[in-house]
Amino acid sequence: MMGLEEIIYKYALINAVKHKGKAMEKAVIGAVMSNEPQLRKKAQKVLEETKNIVEKVNKLTPREQEEELKRLGIKVEEKRGAEKKKKELPPLPNIKEKVILRFAPNPSGPLHIGHARAAILNHEYAKKYNGKLILRMEDTDPRRVDPQAYKMIQEDLEWLGIKWDQLIIQSDRIPTYYDHAKKLLQEGGGYICTCKPERFKKLKDESKPCPCRNLPKEENLKRWEKMRGMSEGEAVLRVKTDLKHRNPAIRDWVGLRIVEEAHPRTGRKYRIYPTMNFAVTIDDHLLGITHVLRGKDHITNTEKQKYLYNHFNWEPPTFIHYGRLHMDNIQLSTSKTRKGIQEGTYKGWDDPRLGTIRAIKRRGIQAQAIREAMIEIGAKIADSTLSWEKIYGLNKNIVDEIADRYFFVSDPIPFKIRNLPEDLKATIKRPLHPDHPERGYRQIPFNGRVYIQKEDLKGAKLLRLVDAVNVKIKNKDLEYHSSSLKEARRHNARIIHWVPIEGSIPANVIMPSTKIIEGLIEPDAKKLKTDQLVQLERFGFARVDKTNKKIIFYYTHK
Template sequence: MEENKPSNFIKNIIRKDLEDGKNDGRIHTRFPPEPNGYLHIGHAKSICLNFGLAEEFGGKCNLRFDDTNPLKEDTEYVDSIKEDVKWLGFDWGETEFYASDYFDRFYELAVQLVNDGKAYVDSLTPEEIKEYRGTLKEPGKESPFRDRTPAENLELLEKMKNGEFKEGECVLRAKIDMSSPNMNMRDPIIYRIAHSEHHRTGDKWCIYPMYDFAHGLEDSIEGVTHSICTLEFEDHRPLYDWFLEQLGVFHPQQIEFARLNLTYTMMSKRNLLTLVNEGYVSGWDDPRMPTIAGLRRRGYTAQSIKNFSEMIGVSKANSIVEYAQLEYCVREDLNKIAQRVMVVTDPLKVVITNYPEDKEEMLDAENNPENESDGKREIPFCRDIYIERDDFMENPPKKYFRLSPGQEMRLKHAYYIKCEEVVKDDNGEIVELRCTYDPASRGGWTDDGRRVKGTAHWVSARHYIEAEVRLYDHLFTIPNPGRRKKGEVFTDNVDPDSLKVITAFAEPSLADVKPLQSYQFLRIGYFTSDKDSVSGKPVFNRTVGLKDTWAKMQGASS
């Protein structure tokens, strides 16, 4: 068992169960995604929690696919979920399961409920079932088909299974209490008809169990001891318990925690699917999406997501976490591992007039000052270079330390230069600076003790490569797109300018990058090479800027 990890109420429950010898000292959790979409950052929190609990307390964690709805499921989603869990660093070993593994067993248990008079086939229409269910203020009404005998129900259930009814013509319902204050207990549906091929069982079944029926039984069959769910399942727990108690099977303990809500994002897979299908994003792995695939492509590291999950903790109270807190975590991680490189995003040409026109030299540059073992690389330097346009100001204010007429500036890894002349076009736009350099300042320092405060990055005009740089911002214009004005749909708040694409000039070491390599573009931010990169034409996604807004917010509130 690992020590010195932050505690929470779920860990306290587990420790108490271990002390009491409950479940023979076993700890068994599970991560049970539905394969109907890609996982998002909220699922990442659940993955870290469930697998983390198993690791910390020496138990097991199953990866289980709740594939009970063939209308929405696909093997693409199964594969993406496996990739995401592995990428986060968790191994489920031999414990990969599917709800569809238990379809025969589910049906047997449904038959048991029918025989015991605790389930019935209802022939009300879907609209009538909804009407009979009642409201939060009014009790429901019992179906006129509720008193069918077990024999009648078994015959009808068999016909349902054999495909003799159309979809919506009838359902199997549990017989509980139509006047219960908990709507979930008002004779919930157990099985519905769906004449759809399943991605694993093919056309063997045309009836499929509802999630509330299958959920607890899956946990029971697999021997799960602690069934960790998000808070919206709290009202479903009585139903979870009812099925297990009525069937007399092993009874895991369901525990609920608050799901992750993150500013500027939507966590509903239904809404995320809308964004994909309606072309607001390029796909599930679009770097603006809160999916694990999208965050990975944008450059978020597995460790940063784990750190974020641990930092926000586990609670019973719903809250909204600032996106800047997630950015803080990735910035902290990338600062340790990202190679520093020079990329100019808005080029302004500089001609160093006293540097030999035919000369070229290689200058040493450290790859990462946070990690000396990353070594150094060589970058080419020549008479003509490019700097950022905003690193020059013709009429600077006081305490402006970068380049201006008659003022010196340090070129990172190179020399001091001084602006001697400003060249403009016919429209008065600055097109070139003519500067001189100090040969004694190679490496950015001089023996005379002179220090220049302003430092800029640059690239050689003879050696740079063009790079496509994708500047991503929040996909939504408001912090909580789930709350919107009357008459609005959530897509009304999609930011049309959440992606800007520019062509930048990059140092030649970036010509042949591999996908998902992280870099710090000096003085700009952290960027990650995209899968669209090809030899000589790299593509970079902005992961996060250098500015730490969350840490500043914390400092202001302390």
């Protein structure tokens, strides 16, 4: 039969496991009084004992709390909360035929978490409707193309679990854009403008046509042919819109222009390149795109493109604009990141301070966590905020199940425990994962010579070395006190992890700030493989980056 302290201890553990490792004193008292009516007459004693017991329970790690409940034979229903219903995206409007979507990045660098939203939403909707997803590289500005990005983007998408049905590279389609440029001129929907940019802007701002706007079609077609021999800035093809439009940016926008710089893929084969709005409109129509999902910062582009649809008498796709995605303390600008890499501020596209898919992957965050976050945010018009804490929470639900456990001691201090009985020296077996004994056990030799974390010594009088012994701190040394866990609890000992001096392996953990935490890890860590996810007990989750004489980890989160 349980005594008063054991009963309170039980309810404190249950409450802690239900609330992310933190038991609440009032809730524990309420549970005791509600479920143990025989103790109501001892209410004062319950109040007195609960405070100390809750403090003791809250010093345990969440995993230790769960292990204690298992030891007591208590099962908490769905210890991490009831399984939430899987989030689904709302239906797409205007479903008339096979749904065809596209993800259309500019190959100026690898993808970042902002791109992931567009990619994942388009992929999820393609799956939802058994439709088609096109990956389209929008590379019609040679000045913004990174030759490595074509491959990096595809690698990033593959890691995210995104499969595309067709790959389109716009620089392969320049003749198609030329054909439609000529057709636009023939139908009077565009004109070749040779006005100086400053002159055109002044007229545009006054809602007045430039002298080129009303030239005959024949003259525009002649100018189109001559344009191939002109220099950059001498002429552009403009798409006719409404010169009185409230937004001057929409008035007669540029559809094609001359770019002298060589293209990384096609060299100097072409000198006239379509702008994004021109190429996108042509491709979306010819590829049969039914729905365009993109940020609301593209609303002006959508309005521009609709003029081109009207000129060609095409039916536009359904446009869906979603709100901005805000993330604090994260670098998403590709140009700033590239500059930072060139200047040595960042170590590469996978620097842990960045928000690139590569950096996220290197830290051990799972693609599924990113997918779940983006599906939850969805394609709503309202702006959204995504915190690292949200991503960490989703990721923990995934990695907690797959990560094997190991002891890692940062800032290690060596000790030889004095007066340790010989019969307590042994090889300690500890499961790789507490919920999966079938995975096997770690072998941790214990002979009294151990490394302990400097932080764990502060303010402590009695320490419990997990699965080993209890020691007291005496004259900056450790002395054997007792062996039982019960005795440690009775004396309110601090429960800590440790590693043996013999066989321990040097290990560094690279934090998201790039700060390096140096330490030592238990001997069985020599079996770890690159890319393996682990939980360094009482420290956090991490991904194995390198395994040589020293193991290098990238920190994931708590």
